[in-house]
Amino acid sequence: MTTITLESLTKDYPTRRAVDDVSFDIHGGEIFGFVGSNGAGKTTTMRMMLGVTAPTSGRVLLDGAPITAENRSQFGYMPEERGLYPKMHVHDQLVYLARLHGTDRDRAEANATMWEERLSISHYRDDTVEALSLGNQQRVQLASALTHDPTALVLDEPFSGLDPLAVESMSATLRQKADEGLPVLFSSHQLELVEKLCDRVGILSNGSLVACGTIAQLRANAPARTEFGGSASACETVRREAHAAGLQVTEHGDGLLVDGAPEDPRVARLATVALEASGLTRFARYDEPLSLMYRSVVDVSPATPAETEPTPKRRWWKKGGAR
Numbered sequence: 001m002t003t004i005t006l007e008s009l010t011k012d013y014p015t016r017r018a019v020d021d022v023s024f025d026i027h028g029g030e031i032f033g034f035v036g037s038n039g040a041g042k043t044t045t046m047r048m049m050l051g052v053t054a055p056t057s058g059r060v061l062l063d064g065a066p067i068t069a070e071n072r073s074q075f076g077y078m079p080e081e082r083g084l085y086p087k088m089h090v091h092d093q094l095v096y097l098a099r100l101h102g103t104d105r106d107r108a109e110a111n112a113t114m115w116e117e118r119l120s121i122s123h124y125r126d127d128t129v130e131a132l133s134l135g136n137q138q139r140v141q142l143a144s145a146l147t148h149d150p151t152a153l154v155l156d157e158p159f160s161g162l163d164p165l166a167v168e169s170m171s172a173t174l175r176q177k178a179d180e181g182l183p184v185l186f187s188s189h190q191l192e193l194v195e196k197l198c199d200r201v202g203i204l205s206n207g208s209l210v211a212c213g214t215i216a217q218l219r220a221n222a223p224a225r226t227e228f229g230g231s232a233s234a235c236e237t238v239r240r241e242a243h244a245a246g247l248q249v250t251e252h253g254d255g256l257l258v259d260g261a262p263e264d265p266r267v268a269r270l271a272t273v274a275l276e277a278s279g280l281t282r283f284a285r286y287d288e289p290l291s292l293m294y295r296s297v298v299d300v301s302p303a304t305p306a307e308t309e310p311t312p313k314r315r316w317w318k319k320g321g322a323r
């Protein structure tokens, strides 16, 4: 199956470094979620993958060999600025764009009709794109990335502005294409969705990849916390003993989160004491949601200009990115 490799990709603009030494692989069959704050460098990285922007240094490989324009022309790309002709009719446009990628007319017609049905835009096939709502334009944009039977999908914020049913249909489509063996990468600010849908996630901060892996790998590498729950008196005991032991405590719903893994003797002791006092019903490692892991690695200070000393990077994974 196809593997796309980003090898030390760096992009300098005159006033700043937009992407700084970014390396990771995307494997056929997986959905890779690309997240990061506004201006973190996601779009620039995707543009370098697609050859729309040339890297200052680094390269993109396809199955271990430098990627060619021909390889890239077979990718399905959904650019951030979108790329449809506003005055062209939906169906004609889908067929036209597929033909530009080299798909023969019959196949382009059949694929356009199939994706119109799958993405619930058949009703608009004879409308101009500019007459559609933004969400429906987005569905057409996704269809245009699919009608030429792409070998990979690279989608810049495909979920932004979609209604819940469209999110479901977009998610199902991406999963289907990954199941067919395509590498699928998309960027998004919807962290819950990314957590639910993606096999692996890469987090960019100020142009650097600060975390990369499966949700389980990210969790395993994130600082551990333990969840305690139960009666008010059990929670009070845990709170008091944790403070005495110098452990950080955070309120969490009707329970508490304590810094440290359940197997940490100082944390385990809290459970023993609370059990003795009775009323403890929950004691387990806390499954950090992606949104919290994201906050703990993303640098919220203004981006570092290229000419100044870069801030130290916190990286959670070994270079190259585990699968």
Ligand SMILES: Nc1ncnc2c1ncn2[C@@H]1O[C@H](COP(=O)(O)OP(=O)(O)OP(=O)(O)O)[C@@H](O)[C@H]1O
Pocket: 013, 014, 016, 017, 018, 036, 037, 038, 039, 040, 041, 042, 043, 044, 045, 080, 303
């Ligand atoms: N053509 C350009 N010239 C100069 N700077 C640019 C150019 N394109 C992007 N940048 C800068 O590079 C940085 C990364 O931008 P990029 O669009 O890749 O971020 P992003 O992560 O996609 O952000 P968002 O989530 O807001 O879409 C930003 O500071 C941006 O201003």
